[in-house]
Amino acid sequence: MNDPFDVYIADLFELSILDLLKRRRLDAAEMLVNDPQRFSEIMGQDLARVVIVSDLIKSAPLQKRAEFEALLVSESIEVMYPDMGELRQTMEKQRDRVVAQFQNAGVFCATRNNANLLMWAHYADQHRGVVLGFKPDLERDSYLRLLEPVTYTDTRPSFYGSIESMAAGIAPDEATLRAFNRRLVYTKSTHWSYEAEERIYVPWEVTEGKSASYLPFYPEELAELYLGCRASEAFKSEIVAAAKAVNDSIVVYQAKPAKDSYALEFLPLS
Numbered sequence: 440m441n442d443p444f445d446v447y448i449a450d451l452f453e454l455s456i457l458d459l460l461k462r463r464r465l466d467a468a469e470m471l472v473n474d475p476q477r478f479s480e481i482m483g484q485d486l487a488r489v490v491i492v493s494d495l496i497k498s499a500p501l502q503k504r505a506e507f508e509a510l511l512v513s514e515s516i517e518v519m520y521p522d523m524g525e526l527r528q529t530m531e532k533q534r535d536r537v538v539a540q541f542q543n544a545g546v547f548c549a550t551r552n553n554a555n556l557l558m559w560a561h562y563a564d565q566h567r568g569v570v571l572g573f574k575p576d577l578e579r580d581s582y583l584r585l586l587e588p589v590t591y592t593d594t595r596p597s598f599y600g601s602i603e604s605m606a607a608g609i610a611p612d613e614a615t616l617r618a619f620n621r622r623l624v625y626t627k628s629t630h631w632s633y634e635a636e637e638r639i640y641v642p643w644e645v646t647e648g649k650s651a652s653y654l655p656f657y658p659e660e661l662a663e664l665y666l667g668c669r670a671s672e673a674f675k676s677e678i679v680a681a682a683k684a685v686n687d688s689i690v691v692y693q694a695k696p697a698k699d700s701y702a703l704e705f706l707p708l709s
Contacts (some may be wrong), residue, residue, distance in 0.1 A: 441561075442631065444595065446546070446623050448537065468507065472496050485550040540620050545644030546556055546651050549573070549586060553665055554703045558634060558695075566694070567670050572663025573656065582654045583640045589625050591632040596622040617642070658686045665705060668694040 440446060461478040479486040496507055505687045550558060559566050575583035596619070608664050624640040645652045664682045682689050692705035 442599070442627065446541070446627060448623060459692050468496075537619065540617070540642055543645045543647070544620075544624075545639075545641040545654075546624060547582075547586075547639040547641075547654055549637045551588075551637060552633075553663075554705070555633055555635075556701065556703065559667065559703070563667050565669065566667040567674070568667050570665040571661060571668075571669065571682075572665065572690075574662040575662050576657050576660055579657060580640065581657060581660060583656060583660060585641075586637040587625055587639070589627050589631075589634075589636040589638060591627055591629045593629055596626050602605075659688070661686045661689060664689055664691045666691065666693050666708075668696060668703065 464547065470481070471489065472493055475489045476486060478484070479489040496504060553570050553572060563570060573583055575586070576579050577584065620642070621640060625638060628635070639654065661682065664679065679691055691708040693708050694703045694705055697704050
């Protein structure tokens with residue numbers, strides 16, 4: 440991936456348990472104030488003492504609440520949760536399972552926008568290459584039917600759940616792990632939203648010892664060919680011949696710079 444954040448999971452598992460609890464301090468504070476009984480059960484604290492603290496916080500001014508939050512993220516929180524070692528082992532197992540699911544996964548990337556100037560510059564050899572236009576055959580069992588749009592956001596997907604699930608040491612099942620993997624694959628920064636990307640994520644697709652695999656498609660699904668405005672005549676002849684060998688009915692377009700705007704125009708050649 441050319442984006443270092445794309446399907447990047449290493450730093451998601453470098454957090455200590457204390458760091459995790461600090462990150463969930465607001466969740467813990469809200470639970471303490473609004474549900475002291477549940478807080479008592481999760482944190483293993485005496486309910487009567489928790490209720491007293493909860494009532495004090497409710498009646499305290501904002502400055503005192505801020506002081507409480509500072510206390511909540513201090514090292515003293517380790518005393519509140521004595522089973523950190525067991526929780527750490529549970530989370531390490533979860534990490535290993537997530538990493539294992541990515542070892543041989545395959546990702547196919549496409550775009551809904553065939554005219555974006557940045558895409559042509561980055562992925563089509565500075566407009567000297569081509570764009571292949573696929574149209575999924577919805578009547579047959581086509582891999583391309585699995586394409587899903589990427590979600591663009593400023594917030595990275597988080598592997599860790601609520602403080603309640605962490606404190607309970609709840610390990611996600613396989614379905615939950617797969618859902619997390621999908622969020623990683625189908626989520627990118629808003630900086631890349633111009634790509635209008637769609638992807639196919641296939642776990643266990645790449646066989647051992649291989650660096651990639653190839654998804655089959657029906658010849659008719661290769662429906663369009665867009666030639667870059669800087670493509671050489673020799674290259675265009677070669678690529679058109681190769682495309683027509685796959686689908687003789689493919690529609691070929693020639694890209695050219697628009698006269699009055701920073702855009703591309705596509706002229707049909709066949």
